[in-house]
Amino acid sequence: MGSKFDFSSLSSRVNQLPETNIVEVAKYGWGRQGLIPLWFGEGDVPTPSFISDACHDAMIQGDTFYTDQNGITELREELLKYNKRTFNVDLNQERITVTNSGMMAISIVMQALLNPGDEVVVIGPVWPNIYSAISINRGIATHASISLEDNAWNLNLRDVFAAVSPKTKAIFLNSPGNPTGWIMPEEDQKELLKFCREKNIWIVSDEVYHSLVFDRSVANSILSFAAEQDKVISVNSFSKSWLMTGWRLGWIAHPIGMAETFAKLIQISTSGVPTFIQKAGITALAKGDEVVSDLRKRCKVGRDIVFDYLEQWPRVQCMRPNGAFYAFFSVDGMEDSLEFCKKLIDRCNVGLAPGSAFGPGGEGFLRLCFASTPDKLSEAMQALGKEIGRR
Ligand SMILES: Cc1ncc(COP(=O)(O)O)c(C=O)c1O
Structure with missing residues (x-):
């Protein structure tokens, strides 16, 4: 009609x-x-039901109110322990923000970083939502490609450096990567960090597949080499590792001082992750190995x-x-x-x-x-x- x-x-x-x-x-x-x-x-x-039970119990116990914008203390504490035992990095609560999914984390990171016309070098092929998260925030994606040569995925760091211009605000990397499964070698992570420090560029590292590795216990995280003031942000998620895609729960590890920025952005979007979901996240981390x-x-x-x-x-x-x-x-x-x-x-x-x-x-x-x-x-x-x- x-x-x-x-x-x-x-x-x-x-x-x-x-x-x-x-x-x-x-x-x-x-x-x-x-x-x-x-x-x-x-x-x-x-x-798994023990994770869902933790959510249900929290709801029944009345964890149904507005919540802390950066995530409840207990979950952030559990995330600190997880980051320590998984990547051997010492973070502190001020460097963790809980988000409604890895995707939401990427969205608010782009909101936080980009001015109109800022460029982000995206190491791809990569999950398409990354490009949309950049463009909706008036950023411009430029590219550096991982390529399949002699049956191996390889990135030439020189291609990344060549894609950087005076307008580049950040480099986006996803390792282990969707769709390629490529894992950035540690030496390359260190070299990239050195380069970004010199150029004063952010690194946004999407590590949502960190635990899904087959030849080692965990994928190397760029956080392991970054100091707390470095312009390094790692995006992570409960979706893949703990079979929680529908829950929409993730986290960001960021430099000291950025928690307030993310709290502002969360306030005007979801206003925080439901406490009962966060409680399920605590159980996943504590008992989900x-x-x-x-x-x-x-x-x-x-x-x-x-x-x-x-x-x-x-x-x-x-x-x-x-x-x-x-x-x-x-x-x-x-x-x-x-x-x-x-x-x-x-x-x-x-x-x-x-x-x-x-x-x-x-x-x-x-x-x-x-x-x-x-x-x-x-x-x-x-x-x-x-x-x-x-x-
Ligand atoms: C590379 C990558 N980053 C982030 C995400 C977001 O995961 P979620 O929003 O479910 O936490 C996905 C999901 O497929 C992904 O493949």
Whole structure:
């Protein structure tokens, strides 16, 4: 009945936000009988009940009021302990802000850092929301690419340095990386930090996959080398490590003095993370080590199932990653990954994410999330094999 909605009356920044290609594929395939969805970045195991119970208990006990903008003391204390035992870094409460998810953390970090026209060098291919978080805050993303050479993902730091201009405010890195699984070596983290100190540039380090590593106990954090005054911000999340994607709980480790800035930004957005969710976070940190190690084992099994197929397929170039839970592989002859993903839905009934969603350097690739059961992954790979398993 009504006339078409007048989008032109909205902010041009909002109108320019792209719908990600991942969503477009998911919309295309949604609801198809028997489809195996491996397009999003999450597994299919719900949050363990001991974590949910902690939330429920807190609600029943009346933890239902407005809360501290930077997070309740008990959770921030638990996060200090976690950071110490995981990364061997000594933070203090003034350097931790609890957020409604890793995504919200990235949003408020960009709000805090960017003036119109400021540039952020994004090391990619990377999760598309990073670009949107920059552009909605009137920033401009520039790029440095990790590339797949001789079956290994590599970043040449010189490319990062070359992408820096007088307008560069920050460098964004995500290690272990979505979608590539690339892990930035420690020496490169140190060199990057040295460079950023000299140039007075921020480092925003997205470490939400820090625990999802297969060849070591944890991914190296840039926090390990940063002093409390350094312009280094680490973004983290409960989503991936503790099977809590739907809870929307994350945290930021930031320089001393920034807590008040984030408190202001949180005040005018969510006004804080519900206390009962934070209580679940405390339980996850204090009692959830086994959840993390089980997930890691499960993902390693999933990774090996997927790569045992991919590595046999002559059209495919890939690297068995040691971090995160994605296979990001190129397919020879594929020109348009979005259309190709739709074709794979029609012909194989498997949902993948198109590489074009992940910014420059992504086209030509497909992403598959292997945080799934062995049966489902084997079924998916057999189906995909019929389409991309041979020349
Ligand atoms: C690289 C990266 N950063 C941040 C996030 C945000 O995670 P969440 O908002 O669920 O904490 C994701 C989620 O997929 C991600 O892949």
